[in-house]
Amino acid sequence: MTTSKRVQDRSQNKRVHDLEIATEKWKIVSKVLFLMEILKQEPEQIIPVRSLDQYRRQINLPKPHKISDFIRKSPKLFELYKDQKGVLWCGMTREAEDIVQEEERIMEAYSEKAAEHVTRFLMMSVDKRLPLDKIAHFRRDFGLPIDFRKNWVCRYPEHFRVVKNEDDIEFLELVSWNPPWAITELEKKVMGVCEDHQPGLLSLAFPLKFPSDYKKVYRYGGKIDHFQKRSYLSPYADAHQLTAGSLEFDKRAVAVMHELLSFTIEKRLVTDHLTHFRRELVMPQKLMRLLLKHIGIFYVSERGKRFSVFLTEAYEGSELIEKCPLVLWKEKVQTLIGYRGRKRKIETYSDFVEMEDKNLFESESEEDNVRMQPEEEDTMCGLVDSSLSDQFEMEIGDIHGAYKTS
Template identity: 75%
Template structure:
């Protein structure tokens, strides 16, 4: 076994974290290679449902950046990888599948252009209004994100990964971040010329988790001092999962264990300890609670391991606590869901941006090939297949141009998830 350490300049954010946690490397298998042996949740259906919509939304984002919201179709060919459209498939054919969203026309030189229909343009304006109406709440979430970080600052380009998830505007980096100087400001690291968003004022009224608010039946608190918490996390297992009783005792011990609030100073926690891991669960629960759809791409979460003081093997922790989180393995990028926020494949509480996205979905004519989503009854017993073991597997690769975080992470079978949680 080899040990690789991250060496950072003394002034770099996350220096403390890197000194206290090592990365262990070993032979690995890709998570996708074993996905057929995992039990499939209704949320896999939800992920599949939005695949085409996400590609259409991506193209709409490209068009919105153009001065007149039109672009030559040949210029869209450079985004084949982002919309997962390999050759010989034509971009123009994909666009023609959604005539209520996009329209094509040729100019006098015969160049084919793509634009949006009037209906789609109206929806773009509607989205802009929704984001403007909820920007104060988005600013609160960004501020609380900074409050959870160990150094109270985060790289701006990393936060930009969460732009859509937090309901932030397109001009997030250039303009929006300067609209709330009472909460945060942009600073530049002179050593590496990287821009960071830094917390300006600690707001004690925001240092309370969404879980605490729900337990107390409140929406806000005048002031709050973060410390140890004893609140259990809501659990939701698939209805026909019949092995919960085998691990009920270990789950109960985990739920009763006290843990440090995501807003409390975590420097004193020992990496790898039960307290360290449970706080990481609380951080991920809080972060997912901020998002529009109560889900995130796992790649984006792993970018914040140092800043949020979370384990290197973050995917392992997500799969281990599969009653709290669910990791969807559809496609090349994994998504993690907050299970309590969903009933079947649908969000229980749909905000304005989710309802807006459903309007886009209703306009899309192309649904792609119908794929069979396996259920519990389709799977053979995992123990009979001898898969109750631990392996090390690769994190999924990114489909866009965001920087990748090439970390190998340990995966444990979800039905054996709580075996290493000791009794308190």
Template identity: 70%
Template sequence: MANQLIKPPNNFTKSLKNLYFIASNLQSMTTSKRVQDRSQKKRVHALEVAVEKHKIASKILFLLELLKHEPEQIIPIRSLDQHRRPLNLPKPHKISDFIRKSPKLFELYKDQKGITWVGLTKKGEELIEEEERLIAENEEKAVEHVTRLLMMSVEKTLPLDKIAHFRRDLGLPYDFRKHWVHKYPEIFRVFKNEDEIEFLKLVSWNPNWCVTEVEKKVLGITKADDYTPGVLSLPFPMKFPPDYKKVYRYKGQIENFQKREYLSPYADAKELKAGSVEFDKRAIAVMHEVLSFMNEKRLVTDHLTHFRREFVMPQKLMRILLKHFGIFYVSERGKRFSVFLTEAYEGSELIEKCPLVVWKEKVVSLTGYRGRKKKIETFDDFDDLEDDDLFESDSDDEKTIRIDQEDDMMSSDVEDELIPECSEMDISEVQKAYTEK
């Protein structure tokens, strides 16, 4: 009995195969290609520099705005602890060390009780006043862009909280939800749904504003009082970095893709079938239009994906952004990804800068910054480097580089020391994107 072979059940082999199939699929899901797994050869050096400039600026602008809305524009340092997350200043770093990097914008002092406070310098106050003036001057354009976002949405409504994600990118005032939106009752109005969530609803349709930016650029259309959005077959502007040396091999496929018809972002898309070529190409048109509205022609990608349902865009939006990187460029630096409209940039600089972008650059130019030289093995390594460098000591150690107003604010040093260059970029995914049927 001890030596008797035990016969497996009839379905044993089949069960074993099923288990193997399940295990294989689980492995493929856990090892599937992520955005971070892209080869360095697919990264655009100049636009990665632009991302780093934005990260530095966002911290400073957050603190400026925080102080702006304090009663006397001062706040105890210890009260800033609750804002570590939006400032992205992790412990054990001292917030006071971060503030000391920008003495032209912020000042620290102690009161009679020994409590340390932070306030704005005279220059900081002037910059806040300048921004308010520029936002007021930009109001007409901001109204247009908010209206066009509503015109693209399937229900012609958008949650105010989601619009708030675009506030600074669109040049909207800080308190736009309380006052600004009520100034234009003939264009849009605010209402609450059954869950008490505030929405902005389109009141009147403007034919002039449903002409896409691509139509304006390719066809030269400026006004169209009787325009009705429909099917388009216009090419999207594309820009590949010089390192994409083999693009010419796929010129035919790219041209075929560009000639495919697609539905205007302002036309009714309810009948489009998800996953179809028409559905995906319209999504590209929507993303192109939204990015065109933004002051810096770039967005944090999760702000864009928040609008998938409202703008009738695919679930795997990131995949489309990555596949069409002649139109868009996605940077995976840090905890949040950014997407650029490539046509709007020359190197790391915007080709056309609105006054609010010029203002932001002025603010950054008054900010002190240090970057510690170290070998960057992967782009994930930069995450720790970025935040740590805001707290480096002020000693003139040979291992540190200083980037400030006198050193042409983070132009050469950031580019040369922190971001690896690549000789040639892999474009295999370009071919895949444009040969789809």
């Protein structure tokens, strides 16, 4: 049994290198997109570089590093110039402006699908409503526009509406239940869409994809098979009667995570955002433990200061198997990033370890986010707890011991 073991303490040979590379290659892109969004909100899409200093915390750029140094690394996207008073300004190149307009067109075309995913998110929640500020953390993951709080949410009154509670906190609330949308992505692959579907118990197995350096799966085949055959409650069904820590409770939580990750454009999420929804989605307190335990379904990456969780079935190596237009657009932006316009090619684990040591930035940045310290569930401490388990359940110690050693 493993106790007091942190995610970061996994040795290099216990990581899925392809998915670590997938995390690394988007780190700088996220900073660039953050800067582009700041410029988009300016009246003339230009801003004094010194005014960007207020965003140091969001983009995790510690002094004495200069923001202008980072901007100069992407001359195909950003321009720097001084006015008559010697004030340094930043703006977007014509190519960047075209890229921004292209994103707006893609987001508009994707809007209906994004509205479906947000509605289904609300349908999975226990109160059928979620704090708007919490949904903001998933804005880019769900493909929502930057003005989604002011304008976008008002475009779909048939699905949801903004309400305020007694503390004047804004919530997005479900307006009407849509039976065809209460079908999980796994169910769709088997039975398709049913107009009068009623969510209940499911017996569908989750697709599994184990790391290449994982020892022969048959060693734990019995436990894996037992988990896969166990029935579980649909993420869209009422979960009030489930006992926290029970096997049924945990398997439903796996189904909720699988469904939520399926909604995202990259089939991955920052884990500390997920912890904000424990109560709303009826999730276990130690969510990280659950994600680590089911390595064939999920993979947790520790690159930078924050953790990301991947839906492993959605990836082949370090690449998404199915890329929506927003992902293809993001890849296009990536080709325009780099010192003197050159893109750094990342192919191996050692490549991005070396790159991380040289980068100015060390963590991902997103709208409305500040860097957070890993929460309690980001450590694997006290794994022998009051959770109900049996001899058929795989433990974290089993998982960590199931890798080939070099």
